[in-house]
Amino acid sequence: MGGVRTALYNYLFARRHGGDFILRIEDTDSQRFVPGAEEYIAEALHWCGIDPDEGVVQGGPHAPYRQSERKEIYLQYALQLVASGDAYYAFDTPDELDALRAEAEAKGDTFTYNAACRSMLNNSLRFGTEETAAKIAAGERWVIRFRMPESEEVAMNDLIRGEVVVNTSTLDDKVLYKSSDELPTYHLANIVDDHLMEISHVIRGEEWLPSLPLHYLLYRALGWSGTQPLFAHLPLLLKPTGGGKLSKRDGDKMGFPVFPLRWEAPTGEVSRGYREDGYFPEAFINMLALLGWNPGTEQEIFPLDELVELFSLDRVSKSGARFDPEKAKWFNAQYLRAKSDEELAALFLPILREKGIDDVCVFLAARVVRIVKERATFVSDFWELSHYLFVAPTEYDPKAVEKFWKGENPARIAEMCGILEAIGDFTAANIDRALHDWIAAKEYPMGQVMNSLRLAIVGESKGPGMADVCEILGKEETLARLRRALGELGK
């Protein structure tokens, strides 16, 4: 969800300003490759209706869009930084670094690879050019680290938060490139590609704010400050209850999807999706758009093109937004009601077939949808709300029987059969009129009579207006059900 919202804001911003929305796959961690993940991302964006203008699927002038396919372009920039003195080779092994961290932790400290200790560690700054070259030639594993200035105030600008200043003394010498897999880390690859791909705006999650100084410094060291993109760090999406940012586990725990589409991890772990849970993509997108942004008016329902028209970064809020599954449902219900009976009927028919009802035409389905859609949140609610229109009740709710199948009611239902029988054109309007006239003439209690009728036909004591129900059932079925109720419940 968080990823989709970030993509959405990027999409809206790009559209709003006539730019291009680019999907680049940042797969520089060869250890964490997940088969199917890339395809999943493309499909999810497509379902949401926010297809990229350029990217792995669409192609484009900046191809390739997969960092693993751009390996050869990163090393030269890493070397350029070494040459300019902004970076250096380091030979410390992961084990050595882990040991240093453990050691520091034991003393209640945190190990930081920075100006204070870099001259004591295994790197080209200590070894000098010759020894470094020898080590590399000998096949020792190395990484290239950024040489973080010892103490410098870096003033940055964030489109959402304004000016942020950080002193480099609190930062560490981040790894930019690793010889082990000949791949850069995020920081280098991101800056190089953003430059090469002519990225004008970076809109990303707030978790990236702490590395913004590094990114500023990288642009400067590479000589690209002049064309550096503008940054906007989005507030995080938080769990509905408890603390922390929304994570994939929360959904299954709390009963709502966290993924746009159902996701089956290679491990076999399955996460439900908004699509499979019956959400309309427009509703999902609308809900996400308002989680951290608002147009300043009281309108809440926005089609995508309207979001494009209204979106602006200065109306994005600064604080994390707690996700509310109830409101997500409300959005879906709004979109469901706005859809035509016919459109919903087309979605309902497959469900009916699944239930073994395959002789229903679109017109009948639409007629049913018309009377149940305002009580539904999802298309999948339709069956629960209308099954009695397709299958006669096999039992009668005991509470309803106790409440309504008593006194003169059974006799009135018997009498009603004659009234219904006499209706020529069995339409809701005619049924309604005939019943009301009859009840009025006999001075029967309306509630008692109508609820008995409902019980006899539906088997329960809730549901849409009975005239509509009877019309959909037809005269024959309506009378058959009344007679059966009289037989089973007694007169």
Next chain:
RNA sequence: GGCCCAUUCGUCUAUCGGUUAGGACGUAAGAUUUUCAUUCUUGAAAGAGGAGUUCGACUCUCCUAUGGGCUACCA
């Protein structure tokens, strides 16, 4: 621990120094309805705390508290 960001009803949010602090979800009550739902009306519900600045602070500054993020040869 260090650094950074944030802080208005339970939740999402409006307010860009002067408002009875507005709306939505949820919730409570009532009305409508043959039932349920819908719809409508109404209600409860908020500026974390403390100092400043100012004629006047939810709004600006600082401190504290709280929440969150980052602190990897992950992104």
